[in-house]
Amino acid sequence: MTVRVRIAPSDTGSIHVGNVRAALFNWLFARHEGGTFIVRIDDTDVERSDPAHLEDIVTGLRWLGLDWDEGIGVGGPHGTYKQSDRFDRYREVARSLVEAGHAYYDNRPADMLEEFRARAQQEGKHPGTYIRRLEPAVNEGVIRFSVPEGAAVEFADTVRGAMRFEADSVDDFVILRSNGVPTYHLASTVDDVDYGITHVIRGEDLLSSTPKHMLLARAMGAAPATYAHLPLLFGPDGKKLSKRHGDTSLAAYREGGYLPEAVFNFLAILGWSIGDDREIFTVDEAVAAFTLERVSKNPAVFDTDKLLWMNGEYLRAMPLHDFVVRSRPWVVEAVGRELTDGEWSTFDAIAPLVQERAKLLTEVGPQVIFLFTDALDYDEASWNKVMTKEGVDEILADAAARLRTVEPFETEPIEASLRALAEAQGIGAGKAFQPVRVAVTGSSVSPPLFESIAALGRDRSVARLESAAERLVDNA
């Protein structure tokens, strides 16, 4: 049997990392098994559904490199793969379930159901005890699935093992709302059956809904899929990852200067291990090694520190040319304008030094902006820490004088001249270089000084030393 898996994000919000990890595991499983990966959209929540989010989902999945074989945007034998286009199909299933006696109409008012639930809780029973088939039958309201009495639902969850739910613990759940819109349980199960989904790989938050889905599939006369429930992603507080934990949308990471390959790798090691000590591995290696059996059962805290570290690893391991190309948009954004060819050459020269010390693409711009603007913005903390010390004026003046005559204006001679300066002033190298660094780059944190000065050029470097000296006098 050919493996067919799907992800079914809803378009009620930007796609978040929890969904993305589920997508990743489905994708890895499909690719490992040579199966089909499907992207469908669960847009049954008419209230909150927003097509704008569809774009975000598609963009996010593509950015990560998760390509799909059927579904949104690529089509396939099952139409648009949007649930909103299949409401008639779900209604038809709901009605036929009623006819077959597997479901029934229910027009009991909300407050009555609430009372049932309250009573059940008080008595320590499950709501299913009271929310059961209505007699005599009515012909309006919602349609509820009628959970067969007595029979437990049993299945083998691929990651969790044997699972058993007593029928009493499952209440008669709504499958069709009174306005004719199907609920998630119905739409999702009908799609899984219609699309021939063989394995449902999803978050553990849906584990307790699984009996409902299996019961529904059986009532439709279909064999339920194999289920595998992934451990949840937690925030630092040990609770299910959600918006209140900060950046949970994939877009935030994309826009925050993270590399898709790093995010991919990081998500892959959250709840899964490749089988040995490797934590950094290629997509191909992950595909080759992926099995559901190696998925762990316990929830994983989404540790942004480790993601950041991993991003730095990928950034540094990247060929220089790739780093340069991928940095360009971020440099342009930081500088606020497109650069000239000459300026790009300057960037090329300094890029290897920036690559070594960046963990995020967003850090590249700020590190090189001093090369591409003459309206230097001094970092206030740096200025206060370095420039307010005794003797700084002399260092700046001396440095300007020496740089005016250094020949050729390249890294080595510049270094030699500034080291000579330190010696002449009778101070340590660090002490002498920091004021020069702040004057030239605007900050006490910058790429290596001599290379920076060389890249900036003689005239601009000298000019900056002079204007810093002037500022010193102004402030005094």
Added chain:
RNA sequence: GGCCCCGUCGUCCAGUGGUCCAGGACGCCGGCCUUUCAAGCCGGAAACGCCAGUUCGAACCUGGUCGGGGCUGCCA
């Protein structure tokens, strides 16, 4: 409350009865290197929740207990 899941360093992962006085990674601490910041290198602190049982022997098996989490909607 009910149903269900989970429980190894702060965090992620390895470990499937002896080779574990528990291993790797992030983070943290200390040191080296050093013109800043990184990177790199060296070293360190840091965990089998608890109690019983099974066994010659348990992180690994069983029971209980405690703790955490998910679900409990005409959300998904």
